[in-house]
Amino acid sequence: xxxxxxxxxxxxxxxxxxxxxxxxxxxxxxxxxxxxxxxxxxxxxxxxxxxxxxxxxxxxxxxxxxxxxxxxxxxxxxxxxxxxxxxxxxxxxxxxxxxxxxxxxxxxxxxxxxxxxxxxxxxxxxxxxxxxxxxxxxxxxxxxxxxxxxxxxxxxxxxxxxxxxxxxxxxxxxxxxxxxxxxxxxxxxxxxxxxxxxxxxxxxxxxxxxxxxxxxxxxxxxxxxxxxxxxxxxxxxxxxxxxxxxxxx
Amino acid sequence: xxxxxxxxxxxxxxxxxxxxxxxxxxxxxxxxxxxxxxxxxxxxxxxxxxxxxxxxxxxxxxxxxxxxxxxxxxxxxxxxxxxxxxxxxxxxxxxxxxxxxxxxxxxxxxxxxxxxxxxxxxxxxxxxxxxxxxxxxxxxxxxxxxxxxxxxxxxxxxxxxxxxxxxxxxxxxxxxxxxxxxxxxxxxxxxxxxxxxxxxxxxxxxxxxxxxxxxxxxxxxxxxxxxxxxxxxxxxxxxxxxxxxxxxx
Numbered sequence: 296x297x298x299x300x301x302x303x304x305x306x307x308x309x310x311x312x313x314x315x316x317x318x319x320x321x322x323x324x325x326x327x328x329x330x331x332x333x334x335x336x337x338x339x340x341x342x343x344x345x346x347x348x349x350x351x352x353x354x355x356x357x358x359x360x361x362x363x364x365x366x367x368x369x370x371x372x373x374x375x376x377x378x379x380x381x382x383x384x385x386x387x388x389x390x391x392x393x394x395x396x397x398x399x400x401x402x403x404x405x406x407x408x409x410x411x412x413x414x415x416x417x418x419x420x421x422x423x424x425x426x427x428x429x430x431x432x433x434x435x436x437x438x439x440x441x442x443x444x445x446x447x448x449x450x451x452x453x454x455x456x457x458x459x460x461x462x463x464x465x466x467x468x469x470x471x472x473x474x475x476x477x478x479x480x481x482x483x484x485x486x487x488x489x490x491x492x493x494x495x496x497x498x499x500x501x502x503x504x505x506x507x508x509x510x511x512x513x514x515x516x517x518x519x520x521x522x523x524x525x526x527x528x529x530x531x532x533x534x535x536x537x538x539x540x541x542x543x544x
Numbered sequence: 545x546x547x548x549x550x551x552x553x554x555x556x557x558x559x560x561x562x563x564x565x566x567x568x569x570x571x572x573x574x575x576x577x578x579x580x581x582x583x584x585x586x587x588x589x590x591x592x593x594x595x596x597x598x599x600x601x602x603x604x605x606x607x608x609x610x611x612x613x614x615x616x617x618x619x620x621x622x623x624x625x626x627x628x629x630x631x632x633x634x635x636x637x638x639x640x641x642x643x644x645x646x647x648x649x650x651x652x653x654x655x656x657x658x659x660x661x662x663x664x665x666x667x668x669x670x671x672x673x674x675x676x677x678x679x680x681x682x683x684x685x686x687x688x689x690x691x692x693x694x695x696x697x698x699x700x701x702x703x704x705x706x707x708x709x710x711x712x713x714x715x716x717x718x719x720x721x722x723x724x725x726x727x728x729x730x731x732x733x734x735x736x737x738x739x740x741x742x743x744x745x746x747x748x749x750x751x752x753x754x755x756x757x758x759x760x761x762x763x764x765x766x767x768x769x770x771x772x773x774x775x776x777x778x779x780x781x782x783x784x785x786x787x788x789x790x791x792x793x
Contacts, residue, residue, distance in 0.1 A: 364793030377793075384792055485792045491740065491758065491783040509740065509758040509783060534740040534758060534783065539790075543633055543734040544613030544626075 314355035317346055321356060325365050325376055326520045332378045332481055336366065364484060365520065379481040380471055380517070385530050388489065388513055390538040391443050401436035401443055403470075405463035406501075408432045410452060420516065420524045421451035428452040430459065435501060442502050443536075447529045454478060454525070470526075471517075480525055485517040491534055498531055509534035563604035566595055570605060574614050574625055575769045581627045581730055585615065588623075613733060614769065628730040629720055629766070634779050637738065637762055639787045640692050650685035650692055652719075654712035655750075657681045659701060669765065669773045670700035677701040679708065684750060691751050692785075696778045703727060703774070719775075720766075729774055734766040740783055747780055758783035 311319065321342075324330045336342070336357075343353045357374060360366040367377050386399060408430065415425035423429075429449050436444040448470070450458065457477040458466075466473055474480040493507040504510075510531045517526035560568065570591075573579045585591070585606075592602045606623060609615040616626050635648060657679065664674035672678075678698050685693040697719070699707065706726040707715075715722055723729040742756040753759075759780045766775035 380792060483793070487790045487792065489786070489788045489790070491760070491786050493758075509742075511740070537738070537740050539738045539788070541736045541738070541788075541790075543629060543736065544732070 313348065314352045314359065317348065317353060317356035318359040320346070321360055322363075322365060322520075325360075328479075330376050332376050332475075335373045335375050338373075377483070379475060379483055380485060384485070385444065385487070385513060385515070388487075388511065388539050389443070389532050389536045391438050391441075391536050399438065400468050401438050403466065403468045404435045404437060404442075405466060406433040406435055408459070408463060410459065413449070413451075417449055417527065420449075420527050422523060423451060430455055443532055445498055445501050445531045449527045450474075451525065454480065474525070481520050482517045482525060483520045484522075485515050488514045489537075489539070490514070494531065502531070502533070504533060511537040562597065563601045563608065566597065566602060566605035567608040569595070570609055571612075571614060571769075574609075577728075579625045581625050584622045584624050626732070628724060628732055629734060633734070634693065634736075634762060634764070637736075637760065637788050638692070638781050638785045640687050640690075640782075640785050648687065649717050650687050652715065652717040653684045653686060653691075654715060655682040655684055657708070657712060659708065662698070662700075666698055666776065669698075669776050671772060672700060679704055692781060694747055694750050694780045698776045699723075700774065703729065723774070730769050731766045731774060732769045733771075734764050737763045738786075738788070739763070743780065751780070751782070753782060760786040 321330075321336075330336055337345075339350060339353050339357065343350045346353065357366060361368060361374075364377060366374050368374050386401065410428055411431045412426050413421070413423065413429040417429065418425050418427045421427070421429070429452050432446075432448040432450070434446040434448060435442050436446065455474065455478050458473070461473075461477055471482045474482060490512050491509060492512060494502065494504060494510045496506050498510070499506045499508055502508075502510075511534045513528075513530040513532075515526070515528040515530065516524050517528070519525045570579075570585075579585055586594075588599060588602050588606065592599045595602065606615060610617060610623075613626060615623050617623050635650065659677055660680045661675050662670070662672065662678040666678065667674050667676045670676070670678070678700050681695075681697040681699070683695040683697060684691050685695065704723065704727050707722070710722075710726055720731045723731060739761050740758060741761060743751065743753060743759045745755050747759070748755045748757055751757075751759075760783045762777075762779040762781075764775065764777040764779065765773050766777070768774045
């Protein structure tokens with residue numbers, strides 16, 4: 296279970312190797328937006344000259360950020376700042392209806408969105424004190440005429456304040472592109488934990504499933520570029536539609 | 545869903561880059577057992593001289609095999625041939641009882657083991673013709689006094705013939721070390737697909753759970769060093785004990 300501590304520790308220069316220090320400096324450019332998501336970073340030779348280091352050292356620093364998923368190498372094209380997660384990825388846990396396997400973005404219906412006082416555990420996830428303010432969102436996701444997923448989403452305030460000003464009808468179907476455009480937050484990483492239980496009566500009604508039907512629960516912690524938790528989400532869906540593949544080496 | 549085609553294609557030299565050809569040559573040494581699991585490979589400089597190539601090229605070739613999981617680098621110690629999977633890893637999908645999180649090997653009870661004719665789909669997984677012979681094993685796994693997992697395992701014959709000669713009482717709790725010692729098969733990779741359904745009456749009785757209780761089903765394809773499917777396994781366990789964490793970047 297991830298706690299609130301930032302997950303990338305390259306920001307602390309103390310005790311770091313030379314390439315670790317350079318990696319921290321490059322990460323700062325990504326976090327600040329100086330290097331924008333989707334853009335190419337300067338050539339390795341230019342960076343080596345700028346920092347006054349060997350080409351091998353800049354390559355090691357870049358390898359660290361590739362490994363962290365902040366940068367990606369594109370064969371024959373260069374090294375790019377990775378775009379944030381699209382947010383559609385919870386669908387990878389389920390297979391509803393059509394077997395063609397094409398990625399689908401379910402339609403989003405915002406059931407409620409309100410500012411709340413966060414309890415101690417929720418506040419701690421965001422690095423906030425108990426009683427800090429947050430946004431609590433209830434969302435239902437549809438595929439064609441069937442409700443498929445039920446989501447309870449918590450976001451920290453004031454960081455996601457801009458979302459409150461925007462009518463839910465203008466949110467679109469994906470949360471993460473909205474967090475980017477409205478709040479300047481890039482969601483870079485998510486940790487999903489899957490468990491199973493049965494649906495409560497209110498959940499079953501919203502998902503149009505029988506009371507006490509088995510459901511998969513995906514508990515998500517999402518993180519920004521600096522490694523801070525920026526979203527906590529509980530997603531419920533029909534257990535019998537769950538399908539997930541893991542590769543073990 | 546993996547099909548029967550070998551998953552590592554570095555064995556075909558045609559159309560490969562220079563480092564790809566070297567990677568194929570190094571893979572052949574691992575598959576043949578010339579480089580044994582757990583052993584260190586020769587120094588990069590020695591390999592570069594042996595193949596008459598630049599140090600950078602041998603490093604690229606080694607990186608390919610590290611990425612495939614055939615080799616692993618150990619900081620300050622060198623590069624090693626990875627040992628096969630231990631076989632205990634299905635437990636990572638479940639959390640039974642004690643919350644201390646220590647890895648546990650459940651006790652194995654072989655319910656049956658018999659040679660069978662494989663149907664077309666099963667034979668195809670192993671690259672065999674319909675009607676080829678295989679070993680069908682039914683196994684129950686216990687933690688203390690409770691049966692936790694029910695497994696149906698298929699292995700190809702004659703490759704796993706040696707298992708038939710060995711009384712189940714001598715098998716021990718883990719299959720993969722046994723496949724290594726008795727049959728010379730190293731299980732290098734497994735692809736697990738998780739779905740959910742309810743237990744059939746006979747399954748429920750063996751797991752001491754109520755009839756039609758929700759269960760997690762893990763469908764495993766396991767592969768040897770050459771990328772051939774060497775095991776197909778269906779594992780069933782209590783859905784409410786399922787717990788799995790996925791990291792998305």
